[in-house]
Amino acid sequence: MAATLPPPRLLPSGDSAVTVEFSRTIDDTANQRVLALDKALAASPIDGITETVPTYRSLLVHYDPGKIGFDALGEKILPIATRPLPPATKARRWRIPVAYGGEHGIDLEDVAKTLNTTPDDIIARHIGGDYKVAMIGFTPGWSYLSGLDKSLHMSRRQSPRLLTPAGTISIGGIQAGIQCLAAPSGWHLLGRTPVRTYQLHRNPTFLTEPGDRVTFFAIDHKTFEDMDRAAEAGEIVAEQVVA
């Protein structure tokens, strides 16, 4: 039998939630453990847990203190959280179209200048990445991606923009992102996708799940307009790669 993994920290987030923290930093093994615990709790629910929220490095577990107390819940979670990681299963993979630069990616030129290269080279490096949805958070459908090419790691903007467009494809720090709704952001905007990761009256409402794999491909701005109309009408427009 494989050795158990070091236990996570159980941090109280008030009286009705516990943060199960595997790492303080962005770390792929920690993220795998977060997603494995999330999956295990979905497969064999613990009575009293009401909702789980996976993030890069921790799983936030909401629970009803009328059904289970903090200590009792911790005792149930720890043995599951220290199990060896299950063998990797085939993840769902999305190919996401992106219109880079121009009005859709107003920071592309500046990012190229900062990194002493050309916009085309930045696009190539961004497209070259094999990404994983590490978490979804902040606003509906905002997918945080790990797997950004190291040469594209750069600190966030000094002052965040108060509003960035729906569908923004951006990079910030060591992360890449797919933003669904218009929102404030301090990240560098490389382009826009017509794909809605969240659309209310579509089935599914949410396209991406934590653990999904993502790659990008370039489309021209005319194609963006066509796909954007189709997406508005409820088409998914992202390509799902069947393994």
Next chain:
Amino acid sequence: MSRLIVASIGPASSVQDGGRHGAQRYGLTVSGAMDRLSLAAANTLVGNEPLAAAVEIGPFGATFTAKDGTVRVAIAGAPRNADVAGRPVAMDTSVTLKDGETLTLGFARGGAFTYLAIEGGIKGEPVFGSLAVNARAGLGSPYPRPLQAGDEFTVEAASGAPELRIELPKPVSGPIRVLLGPQDDEFDDANKALFLGSEWKISATSDRMGYRLEGPAIKHLHGHNIVSDGTVNGSIQVPGNGSPIALMMDRGTSGGYPKIATVITADVGRLAQTSAGTAFRFKQVSMAEAQDEARKFAQLIRTLPDRLRSSDTVELNIEALSDANVAGYAVSAVDAGTWQVTAEP
């Protein structure tokens, strides 16, 4: 069917309920009433489920007019002057509007949010089981945005049930109770003591997303950036400028600032009802106490129907009267409160 017309309403007013659960993992926040107990009290008065959708009314006044029939409603939460065609209506009571009659609500006299529940409930299309307005995500029904004058609700005609009042326990006073964490280890003892020992005021720039706290700057041990993790209602995060923000119902589902403490479930509504500029303090409690209070709070909401009384037994609320006199209002002495004049039925 009758209609209830929003004849006038101030900002920060919207349809809210017990919130939208189950999709925080997709970045969709919970929303829902800022003060669940008052929402539940108003709903209970008109026979609705405690956390059914009702109108959450911000600090300014509002008027509602019945059309095409009678409408029975109830009000609870931040106290205000209220009347129907000149007849005073007490807080924590139900009232029936005849066709064409208008319920007029004044400014909140302390607190921020008052709940107007409608007998038979608000009709709309739930998303993730909720009608609650989340304007950023374009969610909420019948209007996916704050309410405006001219909006209307299609409602059941009033049942004709006798009017009721609800006898709520005396409001808890004193500090807002918190549990430290989840990132209290990002602060040294001196700064934790500064947080727990200082007087705070809620900034006027606060909203349903977060309450900004004015007081001393809280310093971090290792800087203000952490790797984003999940948030809850009542998470108190400390951004780079050291001014804490208590995250409320429209919070982002994840955040990248260290969270020094979390308001206990039983006190989130109390914090929500703390007016901008009012001084208050925090107090650390143990997990055992916080969970005990959370269970009592849930029990109180479940047993609200036991607290319904005939509205013929009128109470005098001395505090409301004296508050109102200080503020220069002419006010009805009939208000839900602490000092009972007549015996219970």
